Amino acid sequence: VALLFSAAPPSTFLYGLSANIAAVLLFGSCTVPIKRIETGDGMFFYWVSCAAIWIVSKVGDLLLSSPTFYPLAMLGGAIWATGNIAVVTIIKSIGLGLGILIWGSFSLLMGWTSSRFGWFWIVPQQVSRPILNYCGAGLCLLSGMIFFFVKSDVALSSESETVPLLIDRVSSPSSINVSFLALMLGCLLAVMVGLLYGSCFIPILYIMSHSPCPDSVYYGASVFAMDYVYAQNCGIFLTSTVYFVIYCAVRSNKPRVYSRAILPGFLSGLMWSVGTYCWFLANNYLSPVITYPIVTAGYGLVAALWGSLVFKEIKGVVNCSIFFLASCVVLTGSLLTALSKLL
Template sequence: MSDNDTSEFCPLETVDDFNNSTNTTNFAYGLGANIVAVLLYGSSAVPVKKIETGDGVFFYWVSCAAIWVVSMLGDLVLQSPKFYPLAMLGGAIWATGNIAVVTIIKAIGLSLGILIWGSFSLLMGWTSSRFGWFGIAVQDVPRPLLNYCGAGLCLLSGLIFFFVKTDVQLHPKKESIPLLIDRMTNSGSYRPRSSEFWIDAIGTKNRRFIGCLLAVVVGLLYGFCFVPILYIQNHSTCKGSIFYGASVYDIDYVYAQNCGIFVASTTYFTIYCAVMNSKPRIYSRAILPGFLSGLMWSLGTYCWFLANNYLNSLITYPIVTAGYGVVAALWGSLVFQEIKGFTNCSIFLLAACVGMTGTFLSAFSKF
């Protein structure tokens, strides 16, 4: 080595150091996007809590329309990635489950409803990714034991929440006359009905059972709705597949999925109008909350899919599903006073701690 060679005094960053730095940065970006998604998802049902929505179908359609509008703007920003109709199937599945959300919130409350469907969404979404169900590739993580334990604890937290009793107010704020419904008697005066919705007339125990059962079904549908996107991505490298060359970025499929949401919700709303003889229960107070709910959900989806670019779904799924359930439970217990009493609060805190522990284990299974 010559006297002028000073390379030994200028150490270069090794490949391992660079990779570690990149992994840490990606983890930070992914975790940050996940946190925003958790806050938005956990708060998306809050606008419906304090308003009267009747049977909730109109609120459901308005929120789905807002989801589609936001995704149209997102599609323009992303310069219109290639549209795959199969991704619409996932949106249609989500819309099918979402039609029961108002019923669930009326039956068992915001906190318990979201916690239950979040847990079963976790069960379906995590297992389909981990074990390669429905024709998608098996996803692995560097520390599978931590991932298994994390997902198990997240699911356990949801099961613990079954034991939390909620105090639900059926009619938070009544709107005296819903739009587009004839409630005139022969005398020309308005006659309010004894019950705005079938779930209101059911006893407390049966209402709780129906609400929990619907929450389980909705959770399974929510967990399945992302499978078509994963299927497209997993077949993007197969030359014989119609999906060859498809984008590997989840965020490129948001618009197609949300188109499926809007088409399915509009179809259901049209059927509902026909069943109601063109006299659906439409409450004006539900319009702005419906748009706000759809806005938060759509932005939360963009954040979640963005997180999947930095972390795989085995990590993001437990974090999001457990996290937004805890956020919703905090809204329900602290703001809407759904959870009362020392025993209920103790069970809630236990379940929340178990869920957060599972979330952290899932996150750190990346390393």
């Protein structure tokens, strides 16, 4: 803690830390409202949550006096919405805690490599201790591999589209361990989602990094990250609407609509959108190379606590030991990544 305070004024650190903690709690809990709610194939819930994200960001845009709208930021929203379409399938396959921890690990790696090495024409961020930085990123990748060996006890049904994401085990004696095929599918999807999530902020970082360049079309653009949240969320809502329309067309205009998923879906989207504002606010006080590891590792651990302690998805001494080891590895990797900038 003393090290962190030495790197930034106390007030700046406290503001950034508070925003970081809020983002961690909101991101790690945003899928909890739908755990016991029937979502079917997840498409209706997906669209409702994205609509809520847009509504919250519109309010935020008005509060920020409607800063300049850059369409490129919408691309980040489209990337995020593309990844988010698989979230329900992942949670049904491997559970809440394991799913978020896997995609959080790969999201951290994607976000770290793109900003550290300047991928996609972003100005690379320098660190004072490159070795610590590389070790931290390597541990995050290792943690994702360890998570593959954790077996989640997730209830399955022959009519998986008509059951909640988590069945009450007391009233459902037919619950069985997730199959190996479902486990592999869920883990693979979680990796892909993590890579997409880690890429969704690249367009915003591109705009901000080219703001000082006189020959860039983004010259003079705001360097306050919260100014771009609305544009990004417009991309989320537009892309999710396109996907939902395609889904309705494929199902011959007979989508699976679950009315009970409306309020939980709205709450989930609200939590995610507010969490994004908190994260971007933290970036204003602390650099992204610090906040990204803390947020991605932190919300994964929050989700893991929900999944293991509340929903009992992880059972058995061996399973819990592997789960604990992987959590420690991702936390250590995130800490090393942050310290590489602060030391």
